[in-house]
Amino acid sequence: MTLFSPNIDCVDLTLVVVAVERAVDRSPDGLTYALPPKLSELPEGARVEVPLGRGQTPTAGWIVRRLAANEDTGIDREKIKFVLGQDPSGVVLPGELVQFARWMSGYYACPIGMTLASILPAAVRKAIGRTERTLIDLPAELPDVSKLTSRQRKALGVLATIPRPIEIGDLAKAADYSSTEPLKRLIVSGHLLAVKKTAVEAGFIARAGNIAKAPVATAEQLAAITAISLDFGRFAQHLLFGVTGSGKTEVYIRLLEDCVKRGKRAILLVPEIALTPQTVGRISARLIDAKVAVLHSGLTEAQRNQQWTMLAEGGADVVVGARSAIFAPIPDDSLGLVIVDEEHEPGYKQDSAPRYHGRDASIRRAQLAKCPIVLGSATPSLESYLNATERKISALHRLSTRAPGLNTPKVTVVDFAAERKEIRDRGVHLIGPTLRASMAKTLDDGGQVLLLLNRRGYANYIACTDPRCEWMLTCSECDAGMVCHLDSAGAQRRSYVRCHHCLAEQLLPKACPDCGKGVTVFGLGTQRVEEELTRLFPSLIEGETMLRIDGDTMQTSAHFHSALERFGSGQVRVLMGTQMIAKGLDFPNVQLVGVISADTSLTMPDFRASERTFQLVSQVSGRAGRGEKAGRAIIQSFEPDAPAIRLAASHDFERFAALELADRKNFGLPPYRRLARLILRHTSETECADRSSALCEEIRSFSGVVEVRGPSVCPIARIAGKYRRHIELLADRAADISRVLAEARTRGLLKLGEELAVDVDPMSMV
Numbered sequence: 001m002t003l004f005s006p007n008i009d010c011v012d013l014t015l016v017v018v019a020v021e022r023a024v025d026r027s028p029d030g031l032t033y034a035l036p037p038k039l040s041e042l043p044e045g046a047r048v049e050v051p052l053g054r055g056q057t058p059t060a061g062w063i064v065r066r067l068a069a070n071e072d073t074g075i076d077r078e079k080i081k082f083v084l085g086q087d088p089s090g091v092v093l094p095g096e097l098v099q100f101a102r103w104m105s106g107y108y109a110c111p112i113g114m115t116l117a118s119i120l121p122a123a124v125r126k127a128i129g130r131t132e133r134t135l136i137d138l139p140a141e142l143p144d145v146s147k148l149t150s151r152q153r154k155a156l157g158v159l160a161t162i163p164r165p166i167e168i169g170d171l172a173k174a175a176d177y178s179s180t181e182p183l184k185r186l187i188v189s190g191h192l193l194a195v196k197k198t199a200v201e202a203g204f205i206a207r208a209g210n211i212a213k214a215p216v217a218t219a220e221q222l223a224a225i226t227a228i229s230l231d232f233g234r235f236a237q238h239l240l241f242g243v244t245g246s247g248k249t250e251v252y253i254r255l256l257e258d259c260v261k262r263g264k265r266a267i268l269l270v271p272e273i274a275l276t277p278q279t280v281g282r283i284s285a286r287l288i289d290a291k292v293a294v295l296h297s298g299l300t301e302a303q304r305n306q307q308w309t310m311l312a313e314g315g316a317d318v319v320v321g322a323r324s325a326i327f328a329p330i331p332d333d334s335l336g337l338v339i340v341d342e343e344h345e346p347g348y349k350q351d352s353a354p355r356y357h358g359r360d361a362s363i364r365r366a367q368l369a370k371c372p373i374v375l376g377s378a379t380p381s382l383e384s385y386l387n388a389t390e391r392k393i394s395a396l397h398r399l400s401t402r403a404p405g406l407n408t409p410k411v412t413v414v415d416f417a418a419e420r421k422e423i424r425d426r427g428v429h430l431i432g433p434t435l436r437a438s439m440a441k442t443l444d445d446g447g448q449v450l451l452l453l454n455r456r457g458y459a460n461y462i463a464c465t466d467p468r469c470e471w472m473l474t475c476s477e478c479d480a481g482m483v484c485h486l487d488s489a490g491a492q493r494r495s496y497v498r499c500h501h502c503l504a505e506q507l508l509p510k511a512c513p514d515c516g517k518g519v520t521v522f523g524l525g526t527q528r529v530e531e532e533l534t535r536l537f538p539s540l541i542e543g544e545t546m547l548r549i550d551g552d553t554m555q556t557s558a559h560f561h562s563a564l565e566r567f568g569s570g571q572v573r574v575l576m577g578t579q580m581i582a583k584g585l586d587f588p589n590v591q592l593v594g595v596i597s598a599d600t601s602l603t604m605p606d607f608r609a610s611e612r613t614f615q616l617v618s619q620v621s622g623r624a625g626r627g628e629k630a631g632r633a634i635i636q637s638f639e640p641d642a643p644a645i646r647l648a649a650s651h652d653f654e655r656f657a658a659l660e661l662a663d664r665k666n667f668g669l670p671p672y673r674r675l676a677r678l679i680l681r682h683t684s685e686t687e688c689a690d691r692s693s694a695l696c697e698e699i700r701s702f703s704g705v706v707e708v709r710g711p712s713v714c715p716i717a718r719i720a721g722k723y724r725r726h727i728e729l730l731a732d733r734a735a736d737i738s739r740v741l742a743e744a745r746t747r748g749l750l751k752l753g754e755e756l757a758v759d760v761d762p763m764s765m766v
């Protein structure tokens with residue numbers, strides 16, 4: 001460890017601000033250190049190790065600022081400690097990314113060191129797959145060659161004419177040597193130069209899809225492309241509002257091609273890449289002349305490091321990835337375009353610190369890079385829609401018709417309460433007569449069916465059979481009910497119950513612990529739908545002609561890919577599952593989409609419940625009718641008149657948005673006002689209550705125009721043994737919330753961790 005040495009003239013030292021990767025949050029930026037002379041050139045964005053605290057504990061951190069030679073730090077120079085060394089990974093983030101992290105740290109109230117740590121994938125930090133190879137090059141000045149043999153001279157001549165540096169074995173081959181020994185002697189004599197080069201070895205990443213030809217663009221597509229292209233080279237926001245099947249991807253592809261032609265690079269974010277293999281396949285199949293990097297959860301660690309390193313070295317033109325691809329290390333001044341597909345997806349929100357929203361962060365990244373950003377959706381978030389309509393800070397481009405050859409699906413809403421009365425026989429009925437008849441007809445016609453139920457498991461209520469006894473099974477660690485699951489063999493007798501919040505499991509109790517009577521299960525779940533399907537349609541065979549797609553059956557993205565392949569081949573006739581099947585799937589033979597219950601998302605304790613329901617119903621209906629045959633969607637609901645369901649069925653986003661926005665305005669909710677949530681958690685209920693009251697009171701003392709609501713008990717009052725309370729901050733302007741959060745940080749009130757989470761612009765309200 002190099003500590004301060006009085007022999008070095010401290011006036012000449014380069015001082016830097018280092019943000020350590022800890023939840024240290026005193027100073028907004030970081031701590032001041034000196035660079036030892038041999039590291040004096042280390043730039044901003046370099047990952048380093050510094051001594052921290054009295055114990056001088058070596059701690060990882062990032063240089064976030066180099067101080068000017070005469071800059072006054074207000075710190076006694078004699079007390080400044082030295083940076084211990086550069087991180088072995090040798091990582092240096094581009095300046096734009098450091099700037100981006102600084103914004104993110106401020107906006108989402110997360111210490112900058114933690115923010116930077118979350119930007120760097122673990123695979124890169126650990127240098128997984130990195131190897132060092134020795135390659136051969138010619139020296140800058142060739143020593144006397146007169147004493148060399150003619151074969152040795154020939155080897156040098158060959159090397160001069162081929163791409164260098166080269167593997168020693170390859171040079172031996174090119175120069176007709178049977179061994180590399182003679183070449184090694186030339187290295188010793190100085191006639192050849194050995195250079196070390198690091199590379200990341202990783203398996204080949206398949207670029208799905210065959211090379212595809214460009215379809216003829218529609219007039220609406222061309223209008224959007226032309227308008228957006230005019231903004232290349234400057235920051236501008238664009239909302240591409242295109243109904244499902246209208247060809248948004250074609251607009252993205254042409255813009256990406258244009259961006260690459262201009263010598264710039266681009267980022268394309270997709271909600272969860274494992275769920276959108278078709279989009280990624282189509283894009284890489286079309287961008288054949290561009291180098292496309294991918295960053296997603298399906299990569300091995302070595303592949304992730306390889307892709308990241310390629311991006312950092314400027315070796316990729318386009319990066320396609322999930323949320324975190326917004327942190328792609330694209331070299332400074334070369335980012336030319338950012339696109340966020342399905343911008344309304346809640347999955348863009350990160351649920352651990354920094355709790356950023358991929359879409360909102362993308363807008364900021366584009367702003368820093370001075371390039372246009374395109375947000376695309378068939379069901380825009382109300383935030384983006386308001387920005388494009390009332391606020392006019394974003395341009396709006398509509399793709400109002402489906403691509404040539406595609407039909408708009410006919411959507412029928414079924415009043416499920418009325419249908420249930422018609423059913424004579426007892427027993428569970430999740431599939432009503434309308435949906436059942438339509439399924440039978442579709443299967444007879446050779447079509448395929450998609451069925452959505454956004455709830456895993458078999459049944460979500462477990463209670464006593466005696467209605468006078470009020471016993472109901474809840475999780476012992478959470479304030480929530482447990483969900484009944486069948487075991488993998490599908491045997492109901494051996495079913496178990498699981499808590500979807502803390503993942504605790506136990507066997508299904510045989511008797512009511514209160515009165516000793518029997519136990520019954522009721523409610524909805526994908527496993528129950530599966531059971532009913534095999535009963536109603538004996539020709540369907542689970543695992544062969546019918547597949548269930550949910551978090552339980554699709555544990556890796558490989559499972560999902562293979563399920564989609566089997567569906568695409570026509571072998572699987574019915575695909576049933578959770579929202580995993582609602583996104584982006586494009587199969588021409590899907591003639592029927594059924595929504596088992598549109599109410600599951602409507603009843604959530606969340607002000608976005610209606611918006612989510614509208615999105616889900618619209619998106620899943622849009623999976624029908626993507627081929628020559630007309631598509632149909634049947635939506636079962638106990639609330640068929642709810643605007644979210646009715647308007648999704650009539651494909652009327654504008655009217656839905658107008659209604660919902662009016663409500664939000666009335667209640668003073670986003671997107672009209674900005675919201676931040678502080679969630680406090682503690683194993684002791686009184687401690688949780690006391691702490692949240694104290695925090696709330698202190699924040700009120702400096703909140704100014706920001707409205708402080710609470711503290712109140714969270715909708716789920718306890719999870720995994722911890723009681724939960726929250727405080728809500730509301731303001732007309734985001735800057736006011738940022739100011740209050742910054743003040744709270746300066747006062748040391750926001751120590752993020754197990755006991756406190758800060759969620760700015762929250763997407764979940766439980």
Ligand SMILES: [Zn+2]
Nearest residue numbers: 475478499502
């Ligand atoms: Zn639980």
Ligand SMILES: [Zn+2]
Nearest residue numbers: 464469512515
């Ligand atoms: Zn009972």
